[in-house]
Amino acid sequence: MIRTLMELTKFRLSAAVTLSAVFGFALGGGRDIGPLLPATLAVLLLALGVSALNQYQEWESDSKMERTKRRPIPSGRVHPDAALAVSLALIALGTLLISATLKTTGLLLFLFVPLWYNGVYTTLKRHSAFAVVPGGVLGMIPPAIGWLAAGQSLADPEFFALGLLFFVWQVPHFWLLAAKHDADYRAAGFPTAVEIFGDTGFRRVLCVWWMLTVLCALYTAAIFGIRSSVILLLLAALAAATAAAGGRIPFRQLTAERASTLFRGINLFLLGTMTLMSIDTI
Structure with missing residues (x-):
């Protein structure tokens, strides 16, 4: 069950994304890890959630690809509705946590991520190989969270x-x-x-x-x-x-x-x- 959940949420990739928030904090000169811990946990929860939501959105395409056909949804180990519920719960938890930690700025950044990643980017990449260019904006968000947690300005x-x-x-x-x-x-x-x-x-x-x-x-x-x-x-x-x-x-x-x-x-x-x-x- 745990292994399936890790696959659904792309845990290793999500953990790597979270690491970039830690780098943002370190490079921002952060010394008090008090804000860092909830901020990085929030980033991890959001990354897990949008990854699971992406698998929910693309499970039919995943079933056609050798690399992805054994993922939890196309393989039948997880029902699409269950994957959707898990993804939305993780996104909600991460958003609530960052709102309590970094207030309005953190909340706006977190709301932007699923809108851009699961809305714009996931839709666009079905039609254009250049979707990665606007999608690249998402790479800035985790280090931005770490930077803000260090008390710096964007x-x-x-x-x-x-x-x-x-x-x-x-x-x-x-x-x-x-x-x-x-x-x-x-x-x-x-x-x-x-x-x-x-x-x-x-x-x-x-x-x-x-x-x-x-x-x-x-x-x-x-x-x-x-x-x-x-x-x-x-x-x-x-x-x-x-x-x-x-x-x-x-x-x-x-x-x-x-x-x-x-x-x-x-x-x-x-x-x-x-x-x-x-x-x-x-």
Whole structure:
């Protein structure tokens, strides 16, 4: 039962999303973990809820894809109505908790997430491979919650840089996942960037977004101002290695295995950058 619930709510992905709120708190200079604990719990509850709601919305499409046909709803382990009830309960709990913690600003951000993710983005991605671009806005919300919990303002230039990094990173992150499962997505009727651009064109466009992610990370580090020379050298080495890997994207065939490797690479780049910057801030 617990395992099924974790699958329905995409617990591992939701936990990773919650981690970005912790990074936002650390980079915001937060010291009192009092506001952090309820804020991160609220982010986790919301992430679990919108993930379950997304599975409810897409279970018929999931049943057509090899990667997703064994998920709780298409496999018959969970009735769609039960999944809907669980998702709405989690979203409500998370929203109530963030409202009590961060008041109106937190409430508005949380109300925006299901409207944008489950309303706009989930609908749009059935019709356009570019849905990930407006959908990337959602990547800014968890670090924003952490930033607010640290007592900072979303108008701060530092948060603009941080939010921009999370926004841009979402595009290669999602497109590489879609490229890894390209046949599955097409079978389910989802348009893909590979289908639109062709293999060569897609690799070129992917390379641009990959390099933009690296540049945004460097911009974020510059805006925050890295104090430790060791951290600065590690960030520079990480950025150089990631840029070198991205520079090879247009020249090598993007097989499912290579897309998977690059997917892990861009995720580890963001994780490494956030970890190093957080250590420097602390």
